[in-house]
Amino acid sequence: MSLGLVYYTGTRRGNGDMRHVIGIDAGGTATRAVLLDETGTCLGYGRSGPGNPTSAGAQLAVSNQVIATLGAVGKSGITPDLVMLTLAGGLGHESDSPVATALAQAGLHTSVQVAGDVMSAYFSATAIATGYLVLSGTGAISARIVDGELDGLRDGIGWLLGDEGSGFWIGHRVVRAAAADLEGRGPATALTPLVLALVDDEALPDEDVRRPEVWKVMRRVYGRRPVECAEYAPLAFRAAASGDTVARGILDGALDGLLTSCGSLIHDDDRPIVLAGGLLYDGGPLSEGIKARYPGRCLRAHDGTAGAALLALRALGAVADSAALARIHETLAPLLA
Amino acid sequence: MSLGLVYYTGTRRGNGDMRHVIGIDAGGTATRAVLLDETGTCLGYGRSGPGNPTSAGAQLAVSNQVIATLGAVGKSGITPDLVMLTLAGGLGHESDSPVATALAQAGLHTSVQVAGDVMSAYFSATAIATGYLVLSGTGAISARIVDGELDGLRDGIGWLLGDEGSGFWIGHRVVRAAAADLEGRGPATALTPLVLALVDDEALPDEDVRRPEVWKVMRRVYGRRPVECAEYAPLAFRAAASGDTVARGILDGALDGLLTSCGSLIHDDDRPIVLAGGLLYDGGPLSEGIKARYPGRCLRAHDGTAGAALLALRALGAVADSAALARIHETLAPLLA
Numbered sequence: 001m002s003l004g005l006v007y008y009t010g011t012r013r014g015n016g017d018m019r020h021v022i023g024i025d026a027g028g029t030a031t032r033a034v035l036l037d038e039t040g041t042c043l044g045y046g047r048s049g050p051g052n053p054t055s056a057g058a059q060l061a062v063s064n065q066v067i068a069t070l071g072a073v074g075k076s077g078i079t080p081d082l083v084m085l086t087l088a089g090g091l092g093h094e095s096d097s098p099v100a101t102a103l104a105q106a107g108l109h110t111s112v113q114v115a116g117d118v119m120s121a122y123f124s125a126t127a128i129a130t131g132y133l134v135l136s137g138t139g140a141i142s143a144r145i146v147d148g149e150l151d152g153l154r155d156g157i158g159w160l161l162g163d164e165g166s167g168f169w170i171g172h173r174v175v176r177a178a179a180a181d182l183e184g185r186g187p188a189t190a191l192t193p194l195v196l197a198l199v200d201d202e203a204l205p206d207e208d209v210r211r212p213e214v215w216k217v218m219r220r221v222y223g224r225r226p227v228e229c230a231e232y233a234p235l236a237f238r239a240a241a242s243g244d245t246v247a248r249g250i251l252d253g254a255l256d257g258l259l260t261s262c263g264s265l266i267h268d269d270d271r272p273i274v275l276a277g278g279l280l281y282d283g284g285p286l287s288e289g290i291k292a293r294y295p296g297r298c299l300r301a302h303d304g305t306a307g308a309a310l311l312a313l314r315a316l317g318a319v320a321d322s323a324a325l326a327r328i329h330e331t332l333a334p335l336l337a
Numbered sequence: 338m339s340l341g342l343v344y345y346t347g348t349r350r351g352n353g354d355m356r357h358v359i360g361i362d363a364g365g366t367a368t369r370a371v372l373l374d375e376t377g378t379c380l381g382y383g384r385s386g387p388g389n390p391t392s393a394g395a396q397l398a399v400s401n402q403v404i405a406t407l408g409a410v411g412k413s414g415i416t417p418d419l420v421m422l423t424l425a426g427g428l429g430h431e432s433d434s435p436v437a438t439a440l441a442q443a444g445l446h447t448s449v450q451v452a453g454d455v456m457s458a459y460f461s462a463t464a465i466a467t468g469y470l471v472l473s474g475t476g477a478i479s480a481r482i483v484d485g486e487l488d489g490l491r492d493g494i495g496w497l498l499g500d501e502g503s504g505f506w507i508g509h510r511v512v513r514a515a516a517a518d519l520e521g522r523g524p525a526t527a528l529t530p531l532v533l534a535l536v537d538d539e540a541l542p543d544e545d546v547r548r549p550e551v552w553k554v555m556r557r558v559y560g561r562r563p564v565e566c567a568e569y570a571p572l573a574f575r576a577a578a579s580g581d582t583v584a585r586g587i588l589d590g591a592l593d594g595l596l597t598s599c600g601s602l603i604h605d606d607d608r609p610i611v612l613a614g615g616l617l618y619d620g621g622p623l624s625e626g627i628k629a630r631y632p633g634r635c636l637r638a639h640d641g642t643a644g645a646a647l648l649a650l651r652a653l654g655a656v657a658d659s660a661a662l663a664r665i666h667e668t669l670a671p672l673l674a
Contacts, residue, residue, distance in 0.1 A: 102566050153546050154522050160509070160566070173495070179498045185491050185601040209490050221498050225564065229497070264522040332673045 017049045019165030021316050022072055022080045022110075023276070024067055025120055026051030026087040033068035035080065038318040038329035042309065043078070045335035046071020048158055052087055058098065061087075065099045066106055073108065083112045086313035088122035090100030093219065093274075113315050116150060117159065117304060118143040121276040125299040127325040130271050132170075133301075134262045134290060136254075137277035138230045140166035142262035154261040159227050162256030165286070167279055171232035175221055182332045183211050189246035194235040240285065254279075255289040266294070276301035306332055359409055359447075360645030363402055363424040364455055367640045370405035371672070372415065375421065377664035380415070382672035383408020385653040388405045395435065401444060403443055408423030410445065420449045421649035423457035423641065438472075444502050450533045450652050453487060454641060455480040458613040460651075461644030464635040464662040467608050470638075471599045473591075474614035475567045477503035479599035485651050491598040496564050501594030502623070504616055508569035510587045512558055518583075519550050526583035531572040570616065575589055577622065591616075594627040603631070613638035643669055 017149045020043075024033040030053030035044035037133040048067035050056035065085060075078070087101060100112040122133040122145055129148040135141050140163045143155025159168040178195035180186025221229065232263070236254075238245035266273065273294050280287040282300055301307075309328045313320040361370040372381035387393035393401070393473030394656075398402025402422060410417070424437055436447040441665035459470040459482055466485040472478050479499045494503040515532035517523025536553040558566065573591075576584035603610065610631050617624040619637055628635045638644075646665045652659040 015338060090445055150546055154520055155517060156550065157555055158559060160563055161513060161555060162520075176498060179494055180501075183494075184492055184603070185449075185598050189636075214494065222495060226497055260465055261522050264520070284447075317397075 007180040016151040020078050020080045021312035022083045023312040024085045025308045026302035028055045030051045031064045031068040033072040034305050036309050037070040040324035042331040044074045060101050062102050064104045073288050080110050082306050082316050083110050083225045086115045086117050086308045088117045120304040120307035121301045123275045123310040124302040125274040126272045132266050132273045135276040136166050138167045140161045142265050144265050152265050154265045158175050166256035167230035170254050171229040174232040174236050177246050179217050190239040190244040202239045251285050272299050273297045274299050274301050277307050357415050357417045358649035359420045360473050361422045362641035365389045365392045368401045368405040370409040371642050371646050372409040377661035379668040381409045383409045384646045392641045397438050403439045417447050417654050420447050421645050422646040423452045425455050443670050457641040457644035458638045459611045460647040461639040462611040464611045464659045469603050469610045472613040473503050473616040475504045476602045481602050489602050491602045502591040504567035504570040507591050508566040511569040511573050514583050517555050520551040521648050526574040527581040588622050592623050600633050609636050610634045611636050611638050
């Protein structure tokens with residue numbers, strides 16, 4: 001076998017002929033991007049600030065998406081064949097995303113596809129192309145994925161209109177229950193001292209008809225964005241764990257809301273159900289409640305960057321099976337360290 | 338009897354010696370002021386724009402309070418002995434209100450006292466100095482008044498923390514129920530077409546996973562201030578009247594919230610309970626529910642300007658009995674025409 005033949009084989013099947021993709025998980029806090037080859041081997045990782053246009057503004061979001069992408073490419077000299085950008089609300093398949101233009105200006109000429117963060121969350125846990133996602137973080141959404149495409153959504157319509165069983169939904173009820181308790185128009189609850197510990201540094205007005213604690217809660221809640229009521233959600237889990245009836249009732253209501261939303265979407269089949277978001281942590285009452293309803297079908301979501309990477313392989317037409325997903329997870333982990 | 342004696346009697350007991358007051362009802366939409374003598378006879382009426390410092394801003398609110406006051410004084414040449422300013426959140430007894438300074442600058446040197454709009458609402462209906470108020474408008478609050486002083490409050494802590502059974506509380510549930518119905522994760526309800534009739538002119542995004550009606554509702558709700566969800570409250574009354582189960586459930590919950598709030602404040606005595614605010618209209622399900630719980634004790638609130646006038650008489654130390662309140666109502670009505 002001549003060196004020439006080895007070299008030729010190399011350019012056909014080896015590294016030189018290998019195609020590459022980038023998967024981006026653009027979130028409200030951070031944007032993460034990973035460069036991988038078409039076998040799922042992760043080669044580079046980049047991270048930047050907020051990348052969600054809705055919360056960060058379009059310009060900042062695009063800048064952070066570019067920075068994370070360039071960080072993932074690093075000094076590899078690789079130009080990816082395709083970039084898969086996943087972000088909240090990215091439900092379409094736009095190929096002319098503003099980030100493609102910005103990447104070209106930065107010297108990286110590549111095509112960009114866009115998908116929702118429900119897709120990256122789903123494919124972080126499984127390579128099976130048809131299944132379901134139930135997510136509860138600050139907001140809450142359920143999704144049905146069919147043949148790798150988003151097929152249906154329930155809820156995810158925001159704190160004022162929906163987000164049943166989300167962190168906002170729970171936290172909002174926590175602080176309302178504490179206010180009702182403080183005013184003597186609701187049952188006593190262990191949530192009240194937990195809420196008061198958070199509001200203790202609020203100033204007091206010189207008015208004496210109401211209890212000062214009520215004013216403190218009002219100052220804090222109305223001094224922040226409504227959605228920040230989600231900060232009280234962890235108190236419900238703490239108080240419920242110690243047997244508080246009010247907190248348990250709130251979490252029961254949250255589980256009921258989540259099951260109603262996803263139940264209107266989930267078929268009676270064997271497809272996987274991926275549980276995502278901070279409130280569906282393993283062993284918690286919400287995830288356990290969903291698992292009890294759908295035994296043997298629930299998987300926990302992993303890093304959304306891995307899901308974006310698998311989506312990128314799918315979009316490229318590369319093999320995107322369980323082995324590829326396992327390889328993504330295995331080779332991504334050391335890059336994060 | 339000489340003219341001198343008549344004149345002398347006149348300056349002691351007649352018009353020349355009569356004391357005068359002004360009552361102001363400063364609201365979020367309009368500010369109304371009435372000039373009356375110490376017997377309760379209304380002599381002048383003035384009206385201006387928003388007079389609530391929280392919503393209108395301090396400067397505009399004071400300006401409108403001054404304009405309404407000067408309008409009530411008119412060309413009478415009367416300098417009132419006292420001005421009673423009533424407004425939302427005016428719970429104290431400040432005598433050095435900024436409006437006193439502004440009135441002095443406008444040439445009207447008088448003292449100003451401040452009271453809450455719960456007080457003017459209560460005293461618009463009764464001159465009995467001890468009793469209760471239950472109010473449901475955009476917000477909801479219950480109050481106990483003892484010897485003419487505010488003695489206790491329940492709720493009235495705003496749309497995010499409380500306002501149980503208010504227009505916001507109801508309207509919020511109406512639009513959430515319509516969204517859940519449209520998404521197929523809540524029961525069908527007659528509220529949905531009523532909500533859709535309001536959102537019909539909203540633009541549509543080019544996204545096809547969700548029903549376009551869901552997007553229309555989202556655009557409208559998130560395009561306005563959260564508290565404007567109160568606009569959907571009347572739909573609950575309409576749908577409930579035609580037998581809709583979801584709407585009836587919402588109104589049952591609202592009544593329950595109102596009864597819980599006021600029930601923690603109302604003693605088992607014979608004191609009057611004044612029902613105020615647009616949602617407690619006579620014959621409506623909420624007012625009838627409260628009347629059923631407290632039979633023979635409920636009165637409907639009238640024009641808050643009349644209550645402010647009676648409060649002004651009380652503050653002056655004048656007779657502020659049922660006859661005085663009746664005189665206020667009788668003589669105020671023609672001034673409004």
